[in-house]
Amino acid sequence: ARTEQLDINDTVPLSRTPRVEGGGALQELVGKHSFTYLELCRLMMVLSDNIATNLLITVLGMENINARAEKLGMDEMELNRMMMDFNALAEGRDNHITAMSLARLYKHIFECRDRDAYGREMWNILGRQQFRDILPFYWGEGIRFHHKTGSLDRVEHDGGVIETFRGHFCFILLMSDIDNDRGKELGAQVGRIMKEFVEEALP
Numbered sequence: 001a002r003t004e005q006l007d008i009n010d011t012v013p014l015s016r017t018p019r020v021e022g023g024g025a026l027q028e029l030v031g032k033h034s035f036t037y038l039e040l041c042r043l044m045m046v047l048s049d050n051i052a053t054n055l056l057i058t059v060l061g062m063e064n065i066n067a068r069a070e071k072l073g074m075d076e077m078e079l080n081r082m083m084m085d086f087n088a089l090a091e092g093r094d095n096h097i098t099a100m101s102l103a104r105l106y107k108h109i110f111e112c113r114d115r116d117a118y119g120r121e122m123w124n125i126l127g128r129q130q131f132r133d134i135l136p137f138y139w140g141e142g143i144r145f146h147h148k149t150g151s152l153d154r155v156e157h158d159g160g161v162i163e164t165f166r167g168h169f170c171f172i173l174l175m176s177d178i179d180n181d182r183g184k185e186l187g188a189q190v191g192r193i194m195k196e197f198v199e200e201a202l203p
Contacts, residue, residue: 024049
């Protein structure tokens, strides 16, 4: 949108991608609906909507998304399948990312937050994440954590930027091969340790 290759207010019909289960609200809709690119971005990030994510992957293209990630320095990031595509998983095609790649992405969004309307929108979307049961669990509602969670069977991820009076800090936590309830519990404990470090250990 920033380079005028698309208009974020253009609409995409829900029929462009098959319905999948998992997180989000679009799977509950019936009938014909269309959503703007901006609405799909918000649903993808704030509600972890898998159909919104797949719609964006469909219209933008995996190759273009991977090329953009590489340009941002996210060398270890690979998008190889749609959300909830278990046939692709069975064929050995999966998505990959590292903590450092995610940190580079959050740094980019952080640095763009005051650049223009697009940067502000990206930053504000991260700040409206509705799932706060991992890293920010013990921080309280008064602390804004601009972040994104991710969950699959035996996988729990969380990461983003916490704004505090002592500065801004990027935290990334990627967990796999762990029961989900245990992962959320450990993730919240890690978040509490981070809170204690920021509030007590820093000068």
